[in-house]
Amino acid sequence: xxxxxxxxxxxxxxxxxxxxxxxxxxxxxxxxxxxxxxxxxxxxxxxxxxxxxxxxxxxxxxxxxxxxxxxxxxxxxxxxxxxxxxxxxxxxxxxxxxxxxxxxxxxxxxxxxxxxxxxxxxxxxxxxxxxxxxxxxxxxxxxxxxxxxxxxxxxxxxxxxxxxxxxxxxxxxxxxxxxxx
Numbered sequence: 001x002x003x004x005x006x007x008x009x010x011x012x013x014x015x016x017x018x019x020x021x022x023x024x025x026x027x028x029x030x031x032x033x034x035x036x037x038x039x040x041x042x043x044x045x046x047x048x049x050x051x052x053x054x055x056x057x058x059x060x061x062x063x064x065x066x067x068x069x070x071x072x073x074x075x076x077x078x079x080x081x082x083x084x085x086x087x088x089x090x091x092x093x094x095x096x097x098x099x100x101x102x103x104x105x106x107x108x109x110x111x112x113x114x115x116x117x118x119x120x121x122x123x124x125x126x127x128x129x130x131x132x133x134x135x136x137x138x139x140x141x142x143x144x145x146x147x148x149x150x151x152x153x154x155x156x157x158x159x160x161x162x163x164x165x166x167x168x169x170x171x172x173x174x175x176x177x178x179x180x181x
Contacts, residue, residue, distance in 0.1 A: 087115055088147065116149070123150045127157035130178045134163055140179035145169070151176055 090112065098106045109116070123146070130141045143154065151167055154176050158165040165178045 087112055088149075119150065120153055123153045124157055127154040127178075130154075131158060131161045131163060134178050134180055135161075138180055140177050142168075143176045143178065145173045145175045148174075154178075 091108065095106055095108050098108060126143065130143055134141050146154065151174065155165050155167075158176075158178050162181055163178055164181050165176050167174055167176055169175050
C-alpha cells in the first residue's frame, strides 16, 4: 500500500516537474501569464489522479481481498470434502476388514479426530435452520448435497420436529427435501 502511494506520488512529481521545467525554459519564469494553461494542466493531472487513480487502486485492492477470500473458502470446502471422503473410505475399509474377519456385517462408525462429531453439529444446525424455515413459510426446502451419514442426521432431526423429508438425486449429488407434514 505504501509502495503504491510512493510510486503514485513520484509519478505526480515527475509529471509536474517536467512540465514546470519545460515552461521555465521556454518562457523564462513559471509565474508568467503564458504559463497559466500549463499550471491548469498540472492541476487537472492532480484532480484526475484523485478522481481516477486512487479509486481504481482501492477497487483493485478490494477485488484482490475478495479474490483471496473466495480462494480461502474454496480451499476450505475442498479440504472438508477431502476429509469427508477420507473418513468414508477409512470407515468402509474398516467395515470390510471386520466383515472379512467375523463374517458378519458391522454397523461400525469411525470418527477420526472428532471430524464426524464436528460435521454432525454443523448438519444438525443446517437441519434446524431448514426446519424453522419450513415451519415459518409452510413451503418445502431443498438442502445441499450430502453424504448418507449427513442425510440420516437430517432425516432424524426433521422427523423429531414433526415434519417430513425425503432424499432426491443420485450420488454424489443426493440431497434432502424438507416439507410440512
